Amino acid sequence: MSILANALRELIELFVDDGALALAIVAIVVLAALVAALMPQLTWAAGAILLLGCLGALLLNVVRAGQR
């Protein structure tokens, strides 16, 4: 059982290392999806939120990690 739990934990760790960054990425994707769904004529806005959001989240996360 512990082998399975370990394997599952390691599988999750392939994608999630820092919880705050993972949460920020998911939030950005949800926001972009909402914009794309509510304003289908403005898909570029969803794209901009996605791209700039990810870049901003990465920068903020690294700067915070550097201050700790």
Place this chain on the structure above:
Amino acid sequence: MTGNLALVWPAIAAAFLASLVEAVEALTIVLAVATVRGWRPAGLGAFAGLVVLALIVLALGPLLGYVPLHLLQLVIGILLLLFGMRWLRKAILRAAGIIPLHDETTAFAAETAELREQARRHEARLDWLAGLASFKAVLLEGLEVVFIVIALSAGRGMLVPASAGALAACLLVVGIGFVVHRPLARVPENTLKFAVGIMLSAFGVFWTGEGLGVDWPGADLAIVGFAALFLAVSGAAVILVRRPRQAALP
């Protein structure tokens, strides 16, 4: 054609470089097992890992064809963002001296020490435990390679070039491993992770946007622009948080 080429070469390069890193990490553990318990448990564990990996690919691979393309692009895109930005974050923090660089020699020493400690506690079961360590390393690192190859090819007919890139990297590492019989400590792992993190994050933004129906300017060529932006922001991040090497946290 230009757009297609713009996607093929980054896909091959990303698959090759990412697989190089994963294969080096797997090789370190397999070599550690071989050093402590010999090649039999190390080889059997690695072989079993490869077999399970092949079974997973054979079982799940055909199912991908049944998933609607937009959904596949969205899911793969999000996973690529999580995976790529995780690598990029760690590479930035390592380049800035916030966390120590990954060192295959240290990883090798830690793995052999752990196996020797296990030997002290459970002598009779050690071959089995050593084989399991080798199996787990090959399976987990292999899963990362498989994920990267599938993600980079996500519905764009890029499976063959991405697989070729990954296979070339794995064969290269295995070949060198057979010759030198020690961890490949000279591979500039953080630089590779930095480059791969940038590529995977750029692909992640592109696929996620495609999955959401975003009409990217320049179509596939947008990936190159995204990669340039991730490189610029990552470079700026390293400069912003840089610390002297000796101050790096353990």
